[in-house]
Amino acid sequence: MVAISDLDHADAPAPPVCPGCGKTNRGGAAFCDGCGKPLTGPVDRTIDAVLPRVARAVMGNLELEPMLREVARACLGAAGAESCTIERWLPATDELVVLAEESVSDWFQGPVAPGTRYALADWPSARVALGGRVGRYTAGDPALSDRERAARAAWRVRAFVDVPILARDQCVGLLELASRDERAFSPDRIASCVELAAYAGLGIERAEAFARERKLAARLQTVAPAATSTAQQLDPDRLLDDLPALIRDAFGSYLVNVFLVDETDGGLIVRANVGYPGPSPVGLRMPQGAGVCGRVAATGETYLVVDVRTDPHYLQGPDLFGTRSELAAPIRVGDRVAGVLDVQSEVPGAFDAEDATALQALAGAVGVAIHNASLFRRVRSDEARLRAILDAVPSPLTVYDEAWRVELANKAVLDLYDSPLPDLTGTPFAEMAGAAAERLLDPPAFFLSPNGCQAATPDAELRFVDPPGTFVRRVTALEVDEQPSGHVVLYQDVTAERTALRAKDEILSVTAHELRTPLTALLGFLDLLAVQIARPEPDLAKIG
Template sequence: MLNTDNYKERSKIAEKEKIAQAINVDFNQAFFDARGYLAFGSASMKDSALAQEKKIKRSAKKFEKITTTDDDEKFLDNVNEFTSFYFEDTLPLVISNYKVGNRQEIAKMANEQVTSKVTTFQKQMQDYIQDLDHSLDSHFQKLITMQSYIQLIFLLFVLIVMVILLVIMMYMFRQLGQPLARLSIAANEMASGKEVSISLETKREDEIGLLSKSFQQMVEKVQEKEQDLLAHNEELIAQQDELQAQQAELQNAMQTLNENSEKLKNRNKLVNQLSGNIDLQYLLDSSVVNMCKIIQADKGIIALAEEPAYASFGISPSGANQFLQNMKDSLCEQLRITKRPYSFKRKLDVSEKGYHEGDFYGYDLYLPVLSSDEDLIAVMIFTRYGSPFEESQMEEFLALSNSVGVSLDKISLFQKSEKDRKQNQDILNTLQEGVQLIDKNGRTLQINDHLQELLECEDYVLLGMSWEEWIEFVKEKVKEKQIVLFLENALHSNSELDTFIYTLESSQKVIKVYSKKLYHDGVKIGTVLVHRDITKEYEVDQMKSEFVSTVSHELRTPLSSILGFTELMINRELKPERQKKYLTTIWNESKRLTALINDFLDVQRMEAGKQTYEKKYFNLLPMLSKVIEAQQVSTKLHQIILEPCSPPPFILGDREKMEQVFTNLINNAVKYSPDGGMIKVKLTYIDQQVKVEIIDHGLGIPEEAMNKLFTKFYRVDNSDRRKIGGTGLGLSIVQEIVKNHDGEISVQSTLGSGSTFTVLLPAALSKEMDMEQNDMRESTEGYHILLIEDDKSLAELIKHELVENGFQVIYHNNGADGLQSLHKTIPDAIVLDILLEDDEFDGWRIMQEIKQSSRLQHIPIIISTALDEKEKGISLGAMAYLVKPYQPSQLSKTIMQTLLKVGKEGQILVPQEEHAEG
């Protein structure tokens, strides 16, 4: 009865374990199919995963019928609860997210709840199955123990019976003697297991008779019991054999379960390492190691198809290099074409057999690793010794290789995005503006190097800074506290563009910041702040404002004098001496005004790159003497001394421009020495250069102004200099002219002790100088000049100047008459205005007509115009280009120099019909 109960109980436990194993297998199949669907998008895997729900529920109903313990009920509740969670709540949501491509939400669900619940449920399943195994083992041990007790009891029973019989026999032997001998023999035979057959005197009525009867009955009973015990023992042995067979079967099932569990563990480890890492080499290493464990390979290698990256397991470096060098062979090419795995058998090489002798075989498995575009991106090869790779496992192997391909695709995308990110950062770092990207909450997401330089902060300390930290940082750095309001508006307002100018406390840099909203698909994702250093522009704007004020004063002063004295001369009768004095003043102020306007024009030409120079070899000494003489006349407080050098300092340059340079420098020395004193102009030679020093003992220059001294519009901000006046253009023009003569200008100064300006110019010591030493006042009788000028007053002035210098002048006030006169008389030179009242024949048109005529194209043309386009005039054939206003004597001198070069060409023509001429 005990054995039967034990057997029934053990059968129930085995049935429970069988159903639990089935449920576990179905869940694992569902997990595997769901992951396969997410990895490869296979609809069949999705259907298979969903189909496991019905199998699990059927198994749960079977299990419910045989539940007997609280643990069984708990297990059943766990199964039902997890079935509802996984198949009703989680899996449909995952499938819908996958269909819309929301992989981030899937990853988030996996990380937050699904993975942990799956792991917990699998552990509960394993624990319950192990408990059932322990319970089976316990019942088996209990059955063995019960059999041992039954045998022991039987032996004790036999022993007791034998003792009783022995006592009786001894008693009978003592009491009865021989009558009991046969009983003794019979008892011995019965004890030895022999079949007893005795004939006693059972008819006796005494104790012997009764004993004989009883003994006879006892023998019969004993024999009967013995038969029962033998039959029962045989049954127990059969049951023991059955139990041992079931135990072996359970051990095999447990071994299979452990192997499957180990495979799942390695597979999960592979999947986790593939999905949670972006390091390419780490991915390759973990892939080949885990794949070897999963497919039970002895060694393997994975190598990228287009990049020199690989990982191996159980392969020497030389073997790996050999494979990489021959990777393009037919075997790997077969993978590229078929995109299917394959395996083949080969005889092991000597190096693979170790100490074994004879022929042994290995099996190589070739697996393609495909990208999402079905391109071969890597090759995996694994080798197993002794046992082949089953054809039925190929799909499983291919699924694993596809998982590796998905991870390689992910790393490739990450590397590409990282490259793009670095490239974008490098582009930002090349910008001269500081760029700052903040999100909707004000956290700084991205900056460039220039922003760190502008704000004078350590490397990327701003990156990741919260809005509150950024505001505190700005408050410490910036003077203008209103910037906080600007930043708040930039972050929260909807205005597209806003600007603010602020100053840094430490460096005094002036920075302009503007904001721009950043949108993605119409949704605001942040704000871009661009910080631009406008310190120089700010200073220039200040200097320009100051310049406008200064220029208005500098222009009005000479104009007031000119207008005032002109009004006096018109409205009053003045003595000749006073008229001369007034005219002299008007002339001087006009020259001053002309010089001021010329400065403006020079700056404009220099900025536009249109300034031209007529360079010739000339001696600096006479030019400097002339400048010093002109400056000495205007001052009685100063003594200007010239210290010449030997030999005479010849240079190649534009005499007029160099005169402008030294006039400006010597005039500055006079102006900025208000108390008078000696001014020295010293010439020396140094390293094939002429060195000219202008030394004064005046106010000097502050140290902070030295690096801005040659900047346009800059004037030293000091009250004792403000009284002196000036536009702030002179030194910038001087520097530009010196540079264009391949020279250098520098200054040394001590505040309150004076300054020394040094000009270095290339010397022309051994060159034969092309100096015009001809007498410019030689006879000019017979030279005819054609003057075309629409301004009658200026034309009268020019005509008067030329006639006084001996020229014969033919004057026309429009281009048509001028061209007509050329048919009658060919002049020796033409003085031509560009901007004429006759729109049909302006100066440019007249030049083209002249240069296109073979009879007229040799006539030298001197342009006299207010239009500053010297390069165009020279390119069209002008010999000289004078920009109004200029001194009339300069025109006479230019015509004389030109005619001395080209000779006398004027002649009278007899009117005749011209053919095909300009």
């Protein structure tokens, strides 16, 4: 509360002087305090004097209350009012909340604290201005309700004016002027206040836009740790179990539900919860499309309930007698809605568009995390199956990446290389080859190269001396989209084959040696026989 004479603005209008009796009146008075005659001072000069100050306050300040206090001060001078209250309309609760108030020093009612709320049901006359029309009333006006007339009489108000405050062609509040003089508020002064109300609307629009951006930034900053924690969780079950507490801490709501869509019938199942006043609802089902969350799951759009008592989609859950506002956002995994994030408050209008944006962003992060966790689980499952298949292969088998680092290796490889490590994943081939080279008889050149097999991928026969064994190393190059992506190396155990070949060679050698001597003698006898056979028979008659 300030007195007009206390305003220390250089451009404030001078106190009006009555042209009849010469009395200097209080600032902004419409009628002379001495003779009661109208003060005919040029109103245009007054409004022209205050508008620059109001414009500077509106355009140079993003804090709502100080900005609107300047508008209210200007109305005291330009309209001849003794009190000016600027109020914001809250359609959700059908209330007016005081944003700023200024009055003369001897105003009977005293200052009204910002944030004070009035139910419109008690002040029906205000609906005229909320409909876009200026309303001027006197104390005994029949247009007022009995309650309004009694309240004005108690405050000694003899005349008051409600001027609509517009922002983007929508009524957002009221500029209420009051005076103890029933003759106050001539049409030209009211017209001045309509102009000032336009500045108030601009100020409210700018300040609330700034407040929304600031709140959204703060809300996103609050949600960021939850989103980060969610994104890092690769266990789907743990992710959903931890999520409600993270959301409750981020939004300060008393109840948080996480629903998952049942793909068989499209209904919702409570997967996780925090703050439920009764027995745990985890596992409870909701039919497809039922309630606020059912609507969100069906439409895929975030839904904000300012007051559940008036919302047609709200469906009260068991034991949820305290819920007054609700906000739900869809969890999208790819192109489908996989679930719903639901937060509830015990205060009507607890959530706004900025909260909806923040919850939607968090729901998006949850959807990505669920998708990633699902992929991770699938990859782990596929990897486990692949490892089982590899371990079932009796021959040593290794999968390398393009840089010849181990990606997968079966147990037989560990035994072959006599590795002390339980898992060779990530081990460079050169390191494995270097450790195994001393156990090889005549190791191949690429086994001794610092770069391992990066230069070539030859097949080779490896002969181990401890334990003895012979393996044929076969290399198959891998490609993805016609680009090299790695190698598969299979070690074929040919120890038995090589042993059989050596046994055959030994048998043939021994057999050849053992048979060569008697066969030589036999061949000699055969040659003698042949010679004897070839000689002619002697003539026995001549001999005799």
